Amino acid sequence: MKINPNFTYLGSSAVHSSFRVQLVPNLACFAAAIALSAPHAIAQAPAPREVPAKSVPVPDTVSPQVQKLIAAPLTPTWNVIPATSDDWKAQVNAVYLATMKGLPALRETLHVKVEPMTIDGVKAYSVTPEAIPPENRNRLLVHVHGGCFVSFPGESGTVEAVYMAGFGRFKVISVDYRMPPDHPYPAALDDAMTVWRAATKMAAPRNMAIFGSSAGGNLTLAMVLRARQDKLPLPAAIAPGTPMSDLTGAGDSFQTNAMLDNVLVAYGANCDKRAALYTGGRDLRDPMLSPVYGDMRGFPPAILTTGTRDLLLSNTVRVHRKLRQAGVEAVLQVFEGQSHAQYYRDVGAPETKEAFEEIARFFDRHLGK
């Protein structure tokens, strides 16, 4: 676990017997004292910024719904690391069950229908709005879900697809890709590409987009790199939300937003341990694993979404800059106060509607009919 030695992990109160909790001694106050007494001790290396402890209130510059998301405690399992494959599966299953419980109401609220399907041997879900407007009849989106490459199997992976189908009134295919512990890279990307290849026969690629957040943002970008490599058609637009674009640990907001983001909380914790099961010792600078290092020339227009407290704020804006440097039309939306992927946490929050309607408008502008 890569940890900034001066950084304090509070650990978690939700400790199960089969889980190992990683704790680092509280060195913060000690480190601050050193910094105050000997600010010029290290002459050569660039000085880090010593940031004192703070108590950060819930801002009043967001909706009451988002205030509630911001006020929520840290994800209980953020630093609870299962020891065995079975323990991982148990942890994943608990979140699966909780997510499944909420899905029927979400679908009802958004008037969206979900049906399982199999595409060339890969499991997927057809996610369809009750009413499809004429301009979207010949359009099709492919969704790759988040969950740090390990979580949200089966129907529980359709949440974001339901939001997109509901707010954007697009037909969506959500890929239920294979995941670790049983299936590390490249299983997920292979499955996503199998679905992409098949989907380009169901609709014209110029009428299609790929989207997904977090690990799904990583896969969205990797799919474009792979499609180019495999000489498959590219989508007309993409929406990588707060992408895990850099699995090497680079990105300033891993440090600046540590303990502020109440979803991922800190680098090197549970989510990154899940990603490590996916990457399985491979070179993390491989653009198929860390797409920020890929060549983005010729990418389709992209819309990126993040929040000011997002642990992946840096790795979202870095992709945005990289795309712009490559001459790609790319737009960025950053939501006030939000931690990682909170733009699809509360279907009733005005910011949620805003985020998805913005993505839908972007797709509408770039997709053929």
Added chain:
Amino acid sequence: MKINPNFTYLGSSAVHSSFRVQLVPNLACFAAAIALSAPHAIAQAPAPREVPAKSVPVPDTVSPQVQKLIAAPLTPTWNVIPATSDDWKAQVNAVYLATMKGLPALRETLHVKVEPMTIDGVKAYSVTPEAIPPENRNRLLVHVHGGCFVSFPGESGTVEAVYMAGFGRFKVISVDYRMPPDHPYPAALDDAMTVWRAATKMAAPRNMAIFGSSAGGNLTLAMVLRARQDKLPLPAAIAPGTPMSDLTGAGDSFQTNAMLDNVLVAYGANCDKRAALYTGGRDLRDPMLSPVYGDMRGFPPAILTTGTRDLLLSNTVRVHRKLRQAGVEAVLQVFEGQSHAQYYRDVGAPETKEAFEEIARFFDRHLGK
């Protein structure tokens, strides 16, 4: 001074006898201990996030030039508050002299010429690139400088205009507006509007843009509100950089980026004390003072620039969302690791060129010829 009571101000080592340094006792470690021992003490109010002290390294995801900006110590005077008008003027003058020293080399590097002028009684500077490309011959930009409404008088206020003229090869008029302590609101805005009114006779408003950062971002937005109110033509585009869009203290990044931003450092410190000289006890929710509260329908297309460590990150993204909610074409660029307005601190940083070329392209797309 509005201070989060759990927040530690380190104060400054650059203390002059006539300046008063504001220090708050180091309560951080004490507060963290309270938070750990009694996390559910406050039942009703939404719980603040308790963020432990951290030592944040200089990221390697930016250019060496920006690494140097990030590694720089906190602005020495960030919390040194002059006691009298004369003390304020002395502090402003020190920065004026330092800035003037660097200007000739900057102009030479960017091949830009600066000449003083007076427009209907208001002081200004004509900032002109050596070579103006044909598409920019009939275009004209108006620049309002930053400095928390008090700093960068005279030619020292032309820095950002020189960057824009140099990288974008536009003709620029930079307004040397009157400032506190002698001239509070609305002197600056009045002067800017006098120049704007006159400038719309020098070029067609559809060929014009207004831009400026920090206090200049505030004034850029306020000028559009004022132009609409006074039934003057609007510019074809605007570029408010990291705007001081909300002087009430609202905005999550005032807290989340406190002590991380090495330029402004924290809310309620020197910059906000300067802004208070400008607002002079007026209602801070007046959109002419805090433009984020203004009605932005009908605004011209806007490009906003900020950085992930910017104390005004929130107040930049809030304006971006507000513009988008009003149906205005608005784009956002956020630079990795940068504190407040660091995109025009080092003329040799690739990020600097990138930021201004992006703004120039945006102007090129929206301005007539």
